[in-house]
Each structure stands twice: as C-alpha cells, then as structure tokens.
Amino acid sequence: MYKISEAAIRANLPVKTVRYYGDIGLVNPAGRSDSGYRLYTDPDIAKLSFVGRARRYSFSIDQCRELLDLYEDEQRPSSVVKQITLEKIAEIDSRLHELQELRDELQHLAGCCHGDSRPDCPIIGKLSNDGLENGSF
Amino acid sequence: MYKISEAAIRANLPVKTVRYYGDIGLVNPAGRSDSGYRLYTDPDIAKLSFVGRARRYSFSIDQCRELLDLYEDEQRPSSVVKQITLEKIAEIDSRLHELQELRDELQHLAGCCHGDSRPDCPIIGKLSNDGLENGSF
DNA sequence: ATAAACCTTCCTCTAAGTGGAAGGTCAAGG
C-alpha cells in the first residue's frame, strides 16, 4: 500500500493526475488510511501506468476507459482492441495530412517574405485577403 | 454598419465566435445601436476575416493578437511577421514528427494483433508492460 | 397585433488536467 506520491512515482505520473484519475473514477485507490490518505496497491499502480502509457499514445480518457475495461476483462476479444487502435491510426493520419498541408502553405508564405524592415509583407497580405474582396481596411 | 449575423456571414465566422472575439477584446465592434446591438464596419469585418484566416492557419488567439497589431501597424517590419511564421512552422514540424512516430508504433502494434475473438492481444500487452517490470496485475 | 427572426446578457460545458489556498497528519529533532 503506497501513499499517493509513492504511487505517482511508480506509475510515472504527476500526483495531481493520479488524484484526478481517482476523481473521475478511472483508477480508484484500493482504499484509504485511517487519516484519509489514498492507498494504492501494485495492481492499482499497474493500471495507472497502463493509462499513462495509453495517454502518451494519445488515446483519450474515454478510450482509456474502454481499454482499461478490456484490460481487466480476461475474455476480451482482441478484435475490439484492434478496432480502437485502427480508429486511432486513422485519426492520426487525418491530423498528419492537415498539418502537412498547413506546413507547406506556411513554408511557401515564409519563402515569399523578404524578412527585412520594409513594412510590406506577403504573409500579412495573404492573411488579409485570401483572394476575396474584403481584405482592405 | 452591419449587425452581428451579417458581420459573421461576411467574415465567414460563427456569430458566437464574433461575439467572443469582442468579449476578449480581440476585435471590437465599431459601436452599438440605440438598442444595444453590436455594429460592425467594413474594417471590422476585414479584421474578423483576418483572424479567422489566421486561426485556420492554426495561429493561437495570442498569436492572432500579435499579428493583428502588426496588421494595423503600417510601420511593421516584415521580419517580425516572418519570425512568428517560422516559429509556427517549427512547432508544426515537431508535432508532425511526434505524430509520425506514434502512428508507426500503433501501426506496428495493430499489425501484430490477429484481431479475432481470442482474448490475448499484443496491443494490450504492450500497453500493460512497456518493457518495465510493473505491468502485471 | 402578433409571430418570426434577430439581438442581448448570463450561465454552464467542453478535455485533461494544473496551480494554489486552507487546513489535517506524521516523523524527526531540540
């Protein structure tokens, strides 16, 4: 039985986060001491680590909740886990695509900008008027 | 002088967003009608459009505030604008890199998973124990 | 006159925590 700071160290998470995961019912401490301190067991630490790792893999708290349920279910079909993972990959692909386009456009803009002390700047120009007729003021 | 919904249409932003930009002092309406309605001028619309475009380019509200100051400053040096843009590009590159690594790892995991009704799943295994010794429970 | 459409302010909610204040607990040292 570890108090929260020890549990946090072992799970490699901030204390505040561990407390928060208890508050939202994601990972509850096994019990409380007489004085009200949260007490965590090794299985609790494992769950905390699991969530920490899943979070680092950019799974949302809700997805973590699902995964944790699966994690605890000895009968889980691996197809469900795979499904969640594939959805996450698709999400990442879409985000990658967006970011790539954005990056290219900004790169182009920056390349066009002479970057000196003259006040005219193609970046401002582009942001001011994206080919439409409302960019003057 | 346009009322808020007209201004929102012209700036291609939701009404709520236009009101919000006023609340946070980013783009204030030029004035108010006798009955208290916000009234926007063409220059206001141009500023709203500018912010909308910058936001779509993933500049933060604070960066928009900076850009708007530059936008309004006839003496702005383009070097400052270029600097902000280059910082944004670096930020995006870093995020792209992270996402790429994440994607590859999840892809690998998904590829290892047979995805059927058997309960053992390498994804869960990997999340449970990332090479450390606290993954059992 | 009244109904629809529009406007206002104010309040709550989002995700996933972080930061801090006020106060209780515990072990060590003087």
Next chain:
DNA sequence: CCTTGACCTTCCACTTAGAGGAAGGTTTAT
C-alpha cells in the same frame, strides 16, 4: 512537549477557444 517540514486532504479557480442554451428585449413583416 513542541515545533518544523514534508506530506496529505478538499475545494476552488484557471487553462483553449469557443458552443449551447435560457430568459428576455427589438425589429420586421404580415
């Protein structure tokens, strides 16, 4: 015995960038 410091508790506010909705005032059209 007392105090100091580290640790713990709960509760509250703050973060991003708005979205959603309630209650009520205004304008426009029929």
